[in-house]
Amino acid sequence: MAGRVITVTSGKGGVGKTTFSANVSAALAELGKKAVAVDTDVGLRNLDIVMGLENRIVFDLVDVVEGRCRLQKAIIRDKRIATLHMLPAAQTRDKSAVTPDAMEKICAELRSQFDFTIIDSPAGIEGGFQNAIAGADEVVIVTTPHVSAIRDADRVIGLLEAAEKQQIYLVINRLQAEMVRRGDMLDIPDIMDILAIELLGTIPEDESIVVTSNRGELASLHATSPAGQEYKNIARRLLGEEVPMRPMEEDRGLFKWLARLFKGQ
Amino acid sequence: MSKPRVKLSGTDYGLLLRLEWDSPLPQLLVELEEYLQQSPKFFAGAQVLLEVGSRPVLQQDMEQLAVVLSRYGVMLQGVAPILDGLERRPPPPSRPMFVPSPPDVQTLVHVEQRTVRSGEKVAAEGHLIVIGDVNPGAEVIAGYNIFVWGALRGSAYAGVPDHEEAIITALHFAPIQLRIAGHIARPPEARPNAPGTPELARIDQNAIVVEAWERGRGGFYKRG
Numbered sequence: 239m240a241g242r243v244i245t246v247t248s249g250k251g252g253v254g255k256t257t258f259s260a261n262v263s264a265a266l267a268e269l270g271k272k273a274v275a276v277d278t279d280v281g282l283r284n285l286d287i288v289m290g291l292e293n294r295i296v297f298d299l300v301d302v303v304e305g306r307c308r309l310q311k312a313i314i315r316d317k318r319i320a321t322l323h324m325l326p327a328a329q330t331r332d333k334s335a336v337t338p339d340a341m342e343k344i345c346a347e348l349r350s351q352f353d354f355t356i357i358d359s360p361a362g363i364e365g366g367f368q369n370a371i372a373g374a375d376e377v378v379i380v381t382t383p384h385v386s387a388i389r390d391a392d393r394v395i396g397l398l399e400a401a402e403k404q405q406i407y408l409v410i411n412r413l414q415a416e417m418v419r420r421g422d423m424l425d426i427p428d429i430m431d432i433l434a435i436e437l438l439g440t441i442p443e444d445e446s447i448v449v450t451s452n453r454g455e456l457a458s459l460h461a462t463s464p465a466g467q468e469y470k471n472i473a474r475r476l477l478g479e480e481v482p483m484r485p486m487e488e489d490r491g492l493f494k495w496l497a498r499l500f501k502g503q
Numbered sequence: 504m505s506k507p508r509v510k511l512s513g514t515d516y517g518l519l520l521r522l523e524w525d526s527p528l529p530q531l532l533v534e535l536e537e538y539l540q541q542s543p544k545f546f547a548g549a550q551v552l553l554e555v556g557s558r559p560v561l562q563q564d565m566e567q568l569a570v571v572l573s574r575y576g577v578m579l580q581g582v583a584p585i586l587d588g589l590e591r592r593p594p595p596p597s598r599p600m601f602v603p604s605p606p607d608v609q610t611l612v613h614v615e616q617r618t619v620r621s622g623e624k625v626a627a628e629g630h631l632i633v634i635g636d637v638n639p640g641a642e643v644i645a646g647y648n649i650f651v652w653g654a655l656r657g658s659a660y661a662g663v664p665d666h667e668e669a670i671i672t673a674l675h676f677a678p679i680q681l682r683i684a685g686h687i688a689r690p691p692e693a694r695p696n697a698p699g700t701p702e703l704a705r706i707d708q709n710a711i712v713v714e715a716w717e718r719g720r721g722g723f724y725k726r727g
Contacts (some may be wrong), residue, residue, distance in 0.1 A: 389621050392638050396620030432638055432656070434618055 241272075243345045243355040244476070245374035249390030251361030253382045254411040254441070257451055259358035260288045261458040261466065265473035267322035268459065271353040274313060276344075277327035278370040279360035280335055286326045290454020291316065300328035303340045309347050318459070323352070333365045338372035345373025354476075363397060371398065376405035378438060382412045383424040392433055407438035409472065414443045439472040440484055441465050509534045511551065518551040519583070520572075528564055532571055539575040547576030552583045608646050619643060619657065631661075639679060645669070658682075659704075667706050672716060676702035686711050 246259045256279075263275035277285035280300060286292045297312040302325075309325075316322035325348075328335065348355040359370030371377060377398055381391040391408070398406055410429055417423035426440060444465035450457045457466030458473070471481045508523035508531060522531050539546060553560075553568065560582060569579040611629025619625055619633060621640030631645035634652045641657035643649055648670050649661045655673035660682040662669025667684045681688045681704050688704070688711035701716040 389640050392621040392640065396623050399617075399620075431654075432636075434636070 239350060239353070241349045241351070241353045241355060242376060242476075243349055243357065243374050244376045244378060245357040245359055245371050246378045246380060247359035247367060247370060247394055248361065248380045248387070249363060249394040250381075250387045253380050253387050255361075255380050256284045256288050256358050257447060257457075258378070258380050258409060258411070258441075258469070259356050260285060261456055261469035262473050262476070263324075263354070263356045264289075264316075264319060264322055264456040265458040265470045266354045266356075266476065267316070267319045268470075269473060269477065270321065271477070272321045272323075272351075273354040273356065274323040274325060274348055274352045276325040276348070276355060276357045278336065278341070278357055278366060280327045280366065281329065281332045282360065283327035283329050285324065285358050286314075287454060288451050289316070289324055289456065291324050291326075292454070295326045298326045298328040299344075300331050300335045302344060303336050309344060318456075333360070333369065336366075336369045338368050341369045341372040349373075363394060367394075367397075371401060371403065374403060376407070377403050378407050378409055379433075379435070380409045380411055381429070381433070383410060383414075383418070383429060385424070388424070388429055388432060395433060395435060406435050408433055408435050409438050410440045412443045413440050437483070438475055439468055441468045441472075442484070507534070507538075509538045511538070511546070517580070518546075518549050520551045520553045520568075520579075522553075524556070524558060528567065532567060535568070535571050536574075539571070539577070543575055549576070550578045550580040552581055553579060554584070555582045556584055611646075613645075615643075618653075621657075637673075637678075648672075661704075669705075671704040672701060674701050675699050676704075676713065681711055681713075683711055688713075 246255050248255050259275050263273045266273040275285055275289065276299070277283050278299065279285070286295060291314050294314050297307040299312065301307045302309050302312050312325055314324045314326065316324065345355060345357075357370050357374060360366035379391050379394060381387045395406060408430075410426060413426070414423055418425050426437070430437060442464050444457070444463060446460070446463045447457055447465050450460065450463070450466075457463040458469040460466045468484055471484070474481050508526050510521045512519050512521065522535075551572065553565070565579070565582070572579050608629045611627070612632060613625075613627035613629065614632045614634065615625050616634040618635045619637045619641040621638055624642040624644065625631065625633070626644040628646045630647045630650070631643055632650045632652065633643060636653040637643050637651055637655045637657040637659065639656045642660070643651070643657065644660045644663055646663055647661065647666055649659050649672070651659070651673035653673070654675035655671070655678050657678065658680045659671045659678055661671045662684040665684050669683050671681060671683065678690065683704065683706050686706055686709070690713075702713055703716045704711055704713045706712075
């Protein structure tokens with residue numbers, strides 16, 4: 239089997255890399271693909287918490303790199319979806335415990351065992367980032383409609399182009415349709431104009447993400463979460479399905495829709 | 504055997520050829536040939552400077568030396584004054600007095616066909632043409648003019664260090680900062696969005712001015 243290794247990165251912290259990695263891995267697994275989410279944020283691991291697998295960690299990425307266990311032993315199987323897996327980062331070490339060479343070897347092994355290897359990258363453009371992209375076939379850039387996040391995304395795209403990564407996709411997270419409509423938030427075309435890479439999807443601001451992440455539940459498995467549905471759509475696009483982009487209007491909700499109808503807009 | 508009259512040595516400025524100038528030239532030529540013959544392939548492709556000190560060197564002598572050197576694939580790059588004790592010693596360099604004239608930078612054009620992204624820097628000695636956008640956080644620098652066939656949203660420094668006649672143009676002109684020669688300008692806060700038509704920045708009366716590019720103005724954009 240020759241699976242796909244996809245790294246999720248952003249430059250800026252807090253834009254939703256980990257939430258994206260967890261939910262898209264879960265959505266791919268739910269669609270029947272064998273998927274593994276890999277946390278490369280050594281020293282600041284979070285993916286296990288968001289996926290609700292924290293209490294099942296025995297071995298981690300650094301144990302594999304340093305030869306204390308085989309890769310197979312460090313990979314955790316999800317309790318909800320049989321085809322979903324996770325490889326946790328070490329919490330008591332730092333980024334220097336892993337090297338790009340070691341990551342390339344691990345990615346090669348994962349590629350032969352999984353349909354999808356989703357690598358959650360740490361914030362920044364230093365060693366941890368270099369580790370995260372070393373074995374990637376494709377890269378997803380997560381950004382938010384904030385000038386600083388877009389600036390960092392642009393910087394990261396430049397570094398990826400220099401590293402000769404050919405497949406780079408953009409995901410715009412935490413879009414607030416209402417603010418965009420008022421002209422208080424950058425619009426999708428504004429962002430695309432600057433970053434000029436393929437758009438994989440846009441994810442609306444969704445309070446339920448906070449709740450599900452805190453509980454270790456996965457929004458993409460909840461039919462009622464707008465963001466969760468969009469993670470699912472992104473997973474389907476990664477599989478080559480033509481899924482239309484989410485129209486802005488959907489975010490306004492039924493009540494607001496009625497209100498607009500009432501006002502004759 | 505007496506002290507060698509010919510010596511090639513590596514210095515911080517490249518290979519240096521030293522001759523005992525008190526000896527007659529024909530003898531020096533013979534010894535140079537012998538010296539090169541010892542390792543005929545070793546020096547192939549090398550460039551050497553000839554140390555002449557302060558004495559005048561006849562062109563015909565230079566030519567004869569160059570002929571011998573070229574037989575072994577060595578190019579006589581120029582002459583230098585005494586570089587005594589310079590081996591593996593840092594500057595100040597005595598600049599070669601005779602070097603092939605450098606290309607005129609005003610005729611050098613560097614073309615960059617891509618999006619120049621945040622954190623990236625493109626520098627050109629002569630003119631710089633960017634076919635693509637210059638994004639916020641990117642820097643483009645040129646010794647003369649800068650042309651952006653796309654959107655200029657980053658910083659552009661033209662005429663570095665002191666060519667006041669340099670201009671900066673872009674199809675969509677929205678730079679974070681502009682510099683031409685020693686002058687610095689940033690767009691006024693009240694104009695966050697450029698009109699999206701080609702514009703041009705140049706120095707006029709000691710300040711950078713930005714104006715719409717108009718057809719048929721031709722040489723008007725020249726300074727003076």
